[in-house]
Amino acid sequence: MSSITLIGTGNMARAIGTLAVVGGNTVEVMGRDQSKADDLAEALGGGATPGKWGAVPAGDIVITALLYDSVVPVVAEYGDALAGKVIVDISNPFNATFDGLAHSEETSIAQEVAKVAPAGASVVKAFNTIFRSVLEEGRPNVFIAGDSAQAKADVAAFVESLGLRPLDVGGLRMAHWLEGMGLVTMGLAANGVGHWNFALGVNEFPG
Amino acid sequence: MSSITLIGTGNMARAIGTLAVVGGNTVEVMGRDQSKADDLAEALGGGATPGKWGAVPAGDIVITALLYDSVVPVVAEYGDALAGKVIVDISNPFNATFDGLAHSEETSIAQEVAKVAPAGASVVKAFNTIFRSVLEEGRPNVFIAGDSAQAKADVAAFVESLGLRPLDVGGLRMAHWLEGMGLVTMGLAANGVGHWNFALGVNEFPG
Numbered sequence: 001m002s003s004i005t006l007i008g009t010g011n012m013a014r015a016i017g018t019l020a021v022v023g024g025n026t027v028e029v030m031g032r033d034q035s036k037a038d039d040l041a042e043a044l045g046g047g048a049t050p051g052k053w054g055a056v057p058a059g060d061i062v063i064t065a066l067l068y069d070s071v072v073p074v075v076a077e078y079g080d081a082l083a084g085k086v087i088v089d090i091s092n093p094f095n096a097t098f099d100g101l102a103h104s105e106e107t108s109i110a111q112e113v114a115k116v117a118p119a120g121a122s123v124v125k126a127f128n129t130i131f132r133s134v135l136e137e138g139r140p141n142v143f144i145a146g147d148s149a150q151a152k153a154d155v156a157a158f159v160e161s162l163g164l165r166p167l168d169v170g171g172l173r174m175a176h177w178l179e180g181m182g183l184v185t186m187g188l189a190a191n192g193v194g195h196w197n198f199a200l201g202v203n204e205f206p207g
Numbered sequence: 208m209s210s211i212t213l214i215g216t217g218n219m220a221r222a223i224g225t226l227a228v229v230g231g232n233t234v235e236v237m238g239r240d241q242s243k244a245d246d247l248a249e250a251l252g253g254g255a256t257p258g259k260w261g262a263v264p265a266g267d268i269v270i271t272a273l274l275y276d277s278v279v280p281v282v283a284e285y286g287d288a289l290a291g292k293v294i295v296d297i298s299n300p301f302n303a304t305f306d307g308l309a310h311s312e313e314t315s316i317a318q319e320v321a322k323v324a325p326a327g328a329s330v331v332k333a334f335n336t337i338f339r340s341v342l343e344e345g346r347p348n349v350f351i352a353g354d355s356a357q358a359k360a361d362v363a364a365f366v367e368s369l370g371l372r373p374l375d376v377g378g379l380r381m382a383h384w385l386e387g388m389g390l391v392t393m394g395l396a397a398n399g400v401g402h403w404n405f406a407l408g409v410n411e412f413p414g
Contacts, residue, residue: 099380100313138412143391144399168399169391173306177387177394184350184376184384192351192375193409202400203408205345 001025002158005051005059007074009036012090013065014043015135016127016162021046023161028058056081061088061158063127064113068093068102071109076116083118086151089175090127092182099187101179108175110145122151125175126159126166128182130199131189140199141165143181145174167202208232209365212258212266214281216243219297220272221250222342223334223369228253230368235265263288268295268365270334271320275300275309278316283323291327293358296320296382297334299389306394308386315382317352329358332382333366333373335389337406338396347406348372350388352381374409 001024006013009031017040020027027048031037034053041050051058054077062082064071068091075087089110093102103112110125117123124146127135134140142159144166146152156166169178181200189196208231213220216238224247227234234255238244241260248257258265261284269289271278275298282294296317300309310319317332324330331353334342341347349366351373353359363373376385388407396403 099377104313106307106311134412138410140410140412145394166399167395170306170394170398174391174394177384177391180384180387181391184381184388187352187377187381187384188374188409191377192373193411197413198409198411200407201410202395202405203345203347203410204400204405205341205347206404 001161002061002154003059004028004061004063004158005030005057006063006065007057008065009033009040010065011132012127013063014040015132016063016065017044017048019135019162020158021048023163025158025161026059030057054078054081057085059085061086061154063088063090065090067091068109072112072116075113080118082121084120086154087113087117087121087123088126088155089113089123092128093179094183094186098183100183106176108179110175111172114172122146122148123172124148124151124155125172125178126155128178129185131185131196133196134199138197138199139164141167141201143167143169143178145169145172145178147172208368209268209361210266211235211268211270211365212237212264213270213272214264214285215272216240216247217272218339219334220270221247222339223270223272224251224255226342226369227365228255230370232365232368233266237264261285261288264292268293268361270295270297272297274298275316279319279323282320287325289328290325293361294320294324294328294330295333295362296330299335300386301390301393305390307390313383315386317382318379321379329353329355330379331355331358331362332379332385333362335385336392338392338403340403341406345404345406346371348374348408350374350376350385352376352379352385354379
């Protein structure tokens, strides 16, 4: 089982934290508003504990469950407190019209996180293609991208503990295209699928 | 049923053409090498006919089954011969390392095709996330993007005639992100999936 710290106390932190507790993982919750971290840890149960904002996380895997424009600043703020950690960015930097990313360059929040992360930390993109409601009720595939094979193996083991299938798409540069798949998911909800109870995943066709 | 013209005589033209004939569509094949167009039309059977390179296609839907760097030049070469047609771009402009697109700008081959297409033509991106082998043997989802609702409806009807599910992801600008999903598909084959008998698709979780 994994030891994780959630930085953030919003809907995605709650959804991932709930699955993590059910999966038998050790869960810590950190929020800039300490009372929200306390409340979420209590709501999650299963021994989940609140941490102190900015302190060294107890978890080996640190999930930044934040709005996209907070992820890089918060990782920079934590600084050396994240040394040696696996940092998991789950964000979607959508533009205002949901057909492009907020950054015009071919980058991603995950790649920008890697630029400010301390030595020895590894960054993995994961979970960003999944609507919260599907994470709560479905069994979606979880696409992951990162440059460290060990970090991806750690995240994959955590994903499997949630009862979900991890799918490695390659290096951290692929995080840009996973963010694009977040856009496609929004586009499908508005167009070809017409509802929100789905996720992009792999359909296999055994020969 | 639809009337389609395939511009191109390679593996993807053969795969789509085979399904199209089985689906009861009228199929025309055009190739710069006329003998290849003749051969493919004969191989497809089902009344498939060879067309003359550069002439007005017989099909209402024109599928450019070409390597990505030929698509825009060939559409430009056809020029007014494509007036009023639905042009379907299926290409994947991968870079040499398969982790980025050949164009650095946030564009797509489909969007570049739209810039050179004649008046009254509509451009739809489709089929690019599907390996040829899966198109031959599986039942993959077909993601489509385009700015014309009518053109997308025409392509969706064609896709359905192949026994496949069309999934509208939005406007033509989304073609850039479908090209990114082509990259993700390559990344999955090399990493998280480890074989080629799959396609990205929608997994639904009815509430």
